[in-house]
Amino acid sequence: MKSTVIKEPSMVQQKEMIADHFQQLAEAAEHGRKVVYTFVPGNLTELMLGFDTLPVHPEINALQSGMRKLSGSYIAAAERVGHSEDVCTYVKCDIGMLLDGNVGPTGKKLPDPDLLLLSYTGCFTFMKWFELLRERYDCPVAMLHVPYQADGEATEEMIAYVARQLETEVIPKLEQVTGVAYDRDRVREHMLRSRVAEDDLVAVLEAAKHRPSPIDAYFGGVYYIGPMFTAFRGTEAAQAYYRQLRSEVDARVAAGQGPITPEGLLDEERFRIVVEGPPNWTHFREFWKMFYDEGAVVVASTYTKVGGVYDRGFRHDPDRPLESLAEYCLGCYTNLNLPSRVDMMADYVRDYAADGFLINSIKSCNSFSAGQLVMLRHIEDATGIPGGFIETDLVDPRYFSSSNVKNRLESYFQMLAQRSSGQEVESA
Amino acid sequence: MGVEAIIGRCQGLLEDLDLACVSEWKAAGEGRKAIGFLPVYVPRELIHAAGALPVGILGAGEELEIVRGDACFQSYICHIPRSTVELGLRGKLDALDGALFPSTCDVIRNLSGIWQLMFPEKEAIYFDVPQNLDPQVGGVFYRGLLAEIVTRLQRVVGRDVGADDLRAAISAYNASRRLVRELYDLRAAEPWRVPTSEAYLLLRAGMRLPVEEHNELLANYLTAVRDEDRALRDNARIVITGTFCEQPSLDLIRTLEHAGCYVVDDDLMLVTRWYGPDIRTDGDPLDAIAEAWMSADDETPCRYVADGTRKGQQLVDSVRRCGAEGVIFAAPSFCDPALLDRPMLQAVLEEEGIAYTSFKYSENTAQLQPIREQAGTFADTIKLWSDA
């Protein structure tokens, strides 16, 4: 097989968007743009666009540091100033990067925040994270407490509570920092654009129901969700990006093509897999290659839902902007209770006709990981399909043991193969 | 009752992993129910008002062999959820008719989901104590939540809960908090009189006994211990912090004392010590409880401190108030809230020139030697240099 690097127009487009964003960040001070640090899950991008602020996402910096092999030394730096080995490495990676001058992925120093917008959806660690950042920056913090969907639904009270906080805490702080008044119509406009892009994203993700799947919904998926989950949702650029992406994916479906991977086109789909849990960033390509080598394609993943579960029907609603933002925050994947997460995985296995499912358990992330072993059992029971379980970390290179992961994946795929050949024997 | 008898009783309660005492209590009255709760903050008043017995679920200590609980959690997750699951699967929580899961951290939060999946027949009430402390926002939300909890408790106990029931419960717990404060004050003043292992056992007993009975026990102890003849030892006075959730074993607490430390303040068994002043008993009781939460200035790693300049202040105050010579950060392994808080608190102590040391434990830590060495060296340092 020839391994040519395939670059589709959408990829170029995304690259440009990101480069442009970092350029704007670098020039933020010159242009008097205000910088807001905030998180991906439950991000309030449309609202922030309404105030003309520029977001910085610490988790994205951390994952980029992981991919650029810098996270190891950043984590070490944070541990040197007293952080425990045990805690979330995203936080430590971010702190370490800060200690090292806060140089972003483009090699330029990131601007300091004018506001820390702590929307704390799906994870308590976010709260600690911003408490820690607050110690280093002299800027206000807007805290948005998003309750947990403990009983599988976002109640009226929860929505009202979050919307009230947007009104009384988040918007006033944004106004105070930017000097811009809240303009409901501007936010609505962005939401309208979000909707369109959200439809296209869902179409792209659901294209994986085809056989062969034209996309990898995990490794490839993290690129597809990039603009939607970060600075761009609600922008024209994002709208254009998703239109383009969708047409490319449609074309691959029509041509009966498999997904594009760094190793080239995957032309033989041998296993269709659903994955739960974030990927590992320090060995991202190596990890992907382990799937590629076995002909395994991820057809659905939960990680691509951490910034919104659009495929389950949610859309931003310009008619109720604040309530809709509240519903969005409440609905992010890690804010769902375990029974809902089990249902979602089981549905994916069925809807995407998967051969197996895998849990990538992340040492850092209690929010994702605590309970995954119980989920495993329940998903197996619900689908009758055995699951696989591997343990890695997001950005701590010490916790990625290639031989170990490989051994487990290999054993798992061999087991799936043995299973399907066994079943053939029986039906023959 | 003498000190020894009281402590013996408490020890028995601590070791009662099967909750026989709860079953007995239930059997003593028609239709009695018991509701478990996890750390750190729970309005036990509501359970009491519903006529049910609030029972603390605080892991299994070092006694229980964890088999199936381990199967539910990866090695890098703290210990308390696995022992909770183990207890449940072994039928040791059968006496409970439901459980409250406060929003302490992601682990306890997800544990509520595990409970829903594994023990569907038992009520699981997760509740999100608000981090927004604006009475009009968080306050309103919390008031609603409390009402919701009451409604769900009513379903479990099969009867209505009135305002007077709630007021009576508030009074009982106000009394409990006063007694606990007295106990802590006494220990801070005369630590040789109240060993922390005893203070701890007393508080743990409150996780099993009805509050009135526990109050009596506390009062008796406070009287009896003042008559005890206990020798003053050449120990260092320290504050322990970080132990708010998964509890260290009694052996660990004793190890610290043997290594030459008098504990003069701690955040063990925090649930017994929330809020500064009493909760008011007039007006709407749910409002009163919500208000108390909103205005309490208790700082723990699971509560957002809105004013950054106040971070760590409570710890410094406690060191000063109790005349402590140092702080021991003892936190459960893999406890994100405690461990992420630690560097912030340590920075404050450094600024204040207060000595500290730190280590991690888990409820079943068996190798106490490294902990003894660390605490011992810390105490040595304080002692050898106290007059230098």
Next chain:
Amino acid sequence: MTLSAGVDVGSNSVKAALVDDGGADARRLLGSAVQRIRGMDLADAVEECYEAALAAAGVEREAVDYVATTGESESVPFRTGHFYSMTAHARGGLFLVPDARAALDIGALHGRVIRMDERGKVLDYRMTSQCASGSGQFLESISRYLGVALDEIGELSRRADDPEAVSSICAVLAETDVINMVSRGISTPNILKGIHLSMAGRLIKLIKAARIEGVVAVTGGLAADEGLIAAMTEAAAEREFPLDLRPHPESALAGAIGAAIWGAFRHRKLSRLAPAG
């Protein structure tokens, strides 16, 4: 003059030291002994070691004013008082290397760094976790597998030209890593140096975490391993981290010496408090 003894009961060996302590400028090590525990009853090992030290010092048992223990004191029934290991190692390290402001204690199962002031007061410390990766014990079993005697390790390691990194965190799995290396034809010096470097990395991490700079007295059994010391110095230089490691021929005794010195200190304090009567 105070005649005091220190007994350090470790996991691998018992160390005993006799010190003639006349305050700051007049402190002398009179004699010492080391006794490996392996295969012996602990109490016997302690007794034998203490007797040997007394003999080496030429001191009668009864003449000793204060017997201070550190480590596992329960097995020393004749102790007067006890000091915790880091208190003792800091003081012992300072005695052996008066310029030191930190002690690095590397023994069979642990590594600890202790930051101290010029009087031996412990200011901060860090220790390796419960997991035994990179401990002396590990080095010992690997070197046996490689057919290398303990006192050859250092020299061999210094001959490495292309050290091979050990990847596993777990000591047991690292053992397999090493076997793998042998099978790939990696030379013994390069393997040993690889292990030394991985231990060095861990220890330097501790040192940095305790914010230590300047002269560090190396104490404990592994102070005798020049390969480890060299690896640490190199690794520190590579990270542009100034580190001046000073092992001492008596490093293994540091705990015992430190305990003895503190014992003398307490003895004087106590006799002042309770005048002879």
Next chain:
Amino acid sequence: MKCYVGIDLGSTTTKALILDEQARPRGRGITNSRSNYDVACEVARNEAFLDARFNLFEAAISERAAGIPGAEALPRALRGDFAWEQHIHLQGELEATCRVEAERGPNREAVAAALGEVFEQMTADASKLFGPDARPRSDFFRDVAGAAYMRLAQAAARRHDLPFERLLGIFDKSILVVENHVPEQMLAERIERALERSAERLELSTEALATLRELVEEVVGEPLVEDVSVGTGYGRARLPFPRERIRSEILCHGLGAHALFPGTRTVLDIGGQDTKAIQIDEHGVVTGFQMNDRCAAGCGRYLGYIADEMNVGLHELGPLAQQATKPVRINSTCTVFAGAELRDRLSMGQRREDILGGLHRAIMLRAMSLLSRSGGIHDEFTFTGGVAKNAAAVEALEGLVDENYGQRTLNISPDSIYTGALGAALFALRSATEQAPVGANGGTR
């Protein structure tokens, strides 16, 4: 005879197993895994073929020479004598290597004298080790020779006023050399010598011996053709096999256990540094598994450390632990700390047997977690891997299974350590009969 060979290159031991075309096990071989994987593999394979020949011989005797007096006892005697031959041969090599090594250091004369005494005594003792009722402390030359050497060298060092470490170092260096080359076979020759020894001991008559010798020669001459081999185990990736001839340990253990006990639904395998819990269906197809990661706490190597610390053989550990009356509770099972834990507890005055009992229970507790994580224990339950040879471990497991799952049939085969190799051999046989790459994951890539 066509042979299908499975090779399981484990972290501590390497196993080989031979199947015939009817999937009947014909021979087994085991050796300690060493730094040279090819050697380990070769030695295990040779042992398996040798074992196959002994088995053939045994069969031949019972079929064709049953009436000859003394014949029945011959195969067993012959095995012992052959093992003795092998041992003496290796010991000779070891001594020679040690002597070369001794030339490289100080005190050459004293060392040489000490070595002389040690090896003389070792040779004298060796026949006891391989007598008909002998129970060597290990199957492996390294361990057997090592134990004898240590014991004798301690005394010799004292007599010659040498540091024990010096003699220890010589052994450590030499054993590496000796175990890392494949011993020459010289099969016929050595069997001939063994046969003579056995005949003498069994006092066989001349005619009987003649008949039996013929049988032996026939068996030695029988061609054993290795048709397909499949490798598995921890070190499988380094085995000199093509990719499609390598199977994951999980699958091999599953299939192997299924072949041994067709009713098996749950398999527990505890090897040197990993523990695996495997669920299989009625065809031996794996449906789920869990294995330990990164931390080797509580695996077989742990017992090895303990045995070393106490200076007893692995065989002896289980029986000692079974004498526990009140097993102590042990929470930490870090392999490296095992020795320290033992020492600590001994110094606290706890009984050795009770500590050992506790250690075994602690290991099985970890295994129980893994089992439970993999989906629990279903009937029937098969325990495989080296640790299944340890009676105390088995007893602890039985207790725990009973407490946690109730009545379960627990299968343990005396050949449990070969389960992985058996699975691999079955895959080999399958691939030969299917005439296609094994499974769906064939070597097309």
